[in-house]
Amino acid sequence: MKVPVTLRGRLFALLAGLGAVTAVAVAGATYVSVRAEADELFDYQLRQTALSLRDQGRIAGDEAAALADPSFDYVVQIWSLQGLELYSSRPQGMTEPLPARAVLGFSNLHLGGQDWRVFSAATPLRVVQVAQPLAVRQRLAAVAALRSIVPVAVALPLVAAAIWWLIGVSIAPLARVVRAAQAGDANAMNALPTEGLPGEVAPLVEAFNGLLGRLSTAFEAQRSFVADAAHELRTPLTALKLQLGLLRDAPPGPEQDAAIARLRGGIDRAVHLVEQLLALARAEPGAAAASQTLDLAEIARQAVADVQPLADKAGVALQLSAPRPLPLEGDLQALRSAVRNLVDNAVKYGAHAVQVEVLREASGAAVLRVDDDGPGIPPALRERAFDRFQRGDGHDAPGSGLGLAIVQAAARQQGARVSLDTAPAGGLRAEIRWPAPGREAATG
Missing domain, CATH: 1.10.287 (Helix Hairpins)
Known part of the structure; x- marks a missing residue:
């Protein structure tokens, strides 16, 4: 079973990886910088030692003993201008002295199987040379550089722990959301x-x-x-x-x-x-609604034909005005049911005449309008007329009270709006309006 990767784990991995790369880069840069600074410091010590011996007339005994100490990394040699060795602190293992002919200032020599860093200074009477093995310099510089990056290595796990804790604090609200979602029932x-x-x-x-x-x-x-x-x-x-x-x-x-x-x-x-x-x-x-291209005028004609026997029996004049096809997108069954319910209600509650009209307005909106000359619905009760099982007061016409609820639900499903108003003959006007293409329908 595959274990999903948590957001906390993913963020920690990314931030820890970024922190590790940054720490390595900083440690590397620090290591190189400290080694370079150590080399400069060792060169400075070479130069200061040589200059101090150059200005002395002679080397005191205690100073000579210190220079001769085997643990002293520096080699000091003093030559006369004629090439005679006046003093040498040659350490153990050094098989040959520094050359009498020296390059003034800093130079590198390969002597006795190893490389040396040499600084030479001259006076009118002598030449002072101070040398140090490059291997010793590099070892000391590396130790100093490694010590400088120890704090970075120690801080890295501490920073990782802090990142883990901070991420946990940051996503705590998400955990509350998860617990709230898990706590609810169906x-x-x-x-x-x-x-x-x-x-x-x-x-x-x-x-x-x-x-x-x-x-x-x-x-x-x-x-x-x-x-x-x-x-x-x-x-x-x-x-x-x-x-x-x-x-x-x-x-x-x-x-x-x-x-x-x-x-x-x-x-x-x-x-x-x-x-x-x-x-x-x-x-x-x-x-689920199967949307297709329909002809609203044809749907109105079918609805009028279905209700015509009921109108004839009730003595209601049922007229249709749909001079041309009016195509629109919608669900055939839902629109048939909605239009038939409007016409059926008008015939049941209309007094003498019902007018069904299909038209497209100049704005591009498609309209289906059903007018009757019956008692209508008072304006204060028109909103309640769309409620389920709501029947008109004072009417004994048979019905389930679902007609207008079906009309409103079908209109909303098709993106249309249904409204009730007063008809020109004084009865009720029921109207379904589809918005013009590219416009959003208002909620009916």
């Missing part, structure tokens, strides 16, 4: 904490909280819908059960025929309610 829709989150993560958590809020609203709407549907279905199912009992007990003849007619009517109402519930479920936000 029905928990509480917002996750956003206090102290980094600016790069806070928008993600806030967007997730927004999603949780929308899901909570949708779940609450679904629970309410299920409760309302169960309540609405209970009544017709109970009525069907009673009518079935009456049919069983009715003797053959007109009484039984009436019971059968009542049972058939109850079944039709139950079927209609179930169809309305399914149509509303298909039009709910988040339901």
Whole structure:
């Protein structure tokens, strides 16, 4: 099983790697710099020793003893101008003296199988040479350089530990978010904490909280819908059960025929309610919608044709104005259901005439408008008319109270807006408006 890389581990690896590279670079630069400074210091000591001996008339006994100490790394030799050796502190292992002919100032010599750094100074009577093995100089310089980088080596693990702790402190708010998400059950829709989150993560958590809020609203709407549907279905199912009992007990003849007619009517109402519930479920936000190019005028003609028998039976004049095709993108079943519900409601609640109109405005917006001359809906109650199972007061027309809810849900699913207004004839105007191409629809 592959272990996922944590954000803390990833940041620590990156920062630790960067710190290690930086420490190596700093240590290397320090090492080179200290060695160079040590070489300069050793050259300075060579020069000062030579100059101090040049200015002396003779070498005192104690000074000569110090120069002859085997542990003394320097070799001091004094020559006369005629090439005679006046003094030599030649250490053990040195097989031959420094050359009598010297280059004044600094020079490098290969003598006795090893390299030497030499400084020579002259006076009118003598030449003073002070030399030091390059190997000794390099060893001392390396030791000094290594000592200079010891603090860097000691500080590196301490800095790594501090980085690990600081990263942990920085991502602690993320850990709180994780614990809050893990603590919730399947029905928990509480917002996750956003206090102290980094600016790069806070928008993600806030967007997730927004999603949780929308899901909570949708779940609450679904629970309410299920409760309302169960309540609405209970009544017709109970009525069907009673009518079935009456049919069983009715003797053959007109009484039984009436019971059968009542049972058939109850079944039709139950079927209609179930169809309305399914149509509303298909039009709910988040339901799969097969978008395709449709002709709104043709959909309106089909809806008018479906409702025409009901209009003829009720004595309602049903007219359609759709002079030309009006193409738009949408879901065929949802739009058919929405348009038919609008026309069906207008016929049921309209007094004498219903006018259906399909047009495209100069702005490019597509509009489906249904006007009737019925009693309409008071402005104060129009917003509530879109609620599920909401029926108009004072009307005995059969219905489930889902028509306008289906229309509004289908309109939102198609990116359109539905509105209610007063028709020119004094009844109700129901209108679905699709925005012009390239414009965003307002929420209806």
